[in-house]
Amino acid sequence: MTRVDDTRRRLLASLGAGAAIAVAGCTGASGEPHYEDGDVDVDGEGEERSAEEMTAAQSLAEQEIHESVTPLDTITIDDHEFVLEDGFVGSTVQGSVENTDDERVELVEVRVRVYDDEGDQLGRYIDRTGDLDGESTWEFTVVLLESPGDIDEYDIAALGTPS
Numbered sequence: 001m002t003r004v005d006d007t008r009r010r011l012l013a014s015l016g017a018g019a020a021i022a023v024a025g026c027t028g029a030s031g032e033p034h035y036e037d038g039d040v041d042v043d044g045e046g047e048e049r050s051a052e053e054m055t056a057a058q059s060l061a062e063q064e065i066h067e068s069v070t071p072l073d074t075i076t077i078d079d080h081e082f083v084l085e086d087g088f089v090g091s092t093v094q095g096s097v098e099n100t101d102d103e104r105v106e107l108v109e110v111r112v113r114v115y116d117d118e119g120d121q122l123g124r125y126i127d128r129t130g131d132l133d134g135e136s137t138w139e140f141t142v143v144l145l146e147s148p149g150d151i152d153e154y155d156i157a158a159l160g161t162p163s
Helices: 003-026 051-060
Strands: 036-039 075-084 091-099 105-115 121-132 136-143 153-162
Touching: 036 075, 075 105, 075 153, 091 105, 091 121, 091 153, 105 136, 121 136
Parallel strands: none
Antiparallel strands: 036 153, 075 091, 091 136, 105 121, 105 153
16 A cells, blocks of 8 residues: 555545544534432432332333434523422423424433432433424423332433434
8 A cells, every 4th residue: 555545544434433423413412411410309208119000110110222322502401300200200300401492302301310319320220202383381200110119310411313
């Protein structure tokens, strides 16, 4: 291989990397998701789910992340809180996410990580929606499988896939 070929390959590789970074910047992607902290205040409320209730809750609880979502500057979490629902639903984090841009977002994903009182992560749970129109809000409910007495705190992030 000649020196010219080697130089040409390096130039093309750097141009390709620069194009990928430029595209990421255009979508508002900024790398790793930014997680906001959340408090859990149940003061001993809530009971363990029965086996039947746990099976029903597991059918609602999403845990698999979608690989195509990234942090977007146009997706903001308006509010969130830990809510203890009656019956099999149990522990949840509920709130709303806004698309502040004029353009539709193809997929929005809310990720919640829950922790015990020693700071150990107990699990990660997801809620998602498709086609969030520009300047609109989506209300989410993330079902958590841990018992409320086991959860001390959580953190939350919203990600998306631009159209």
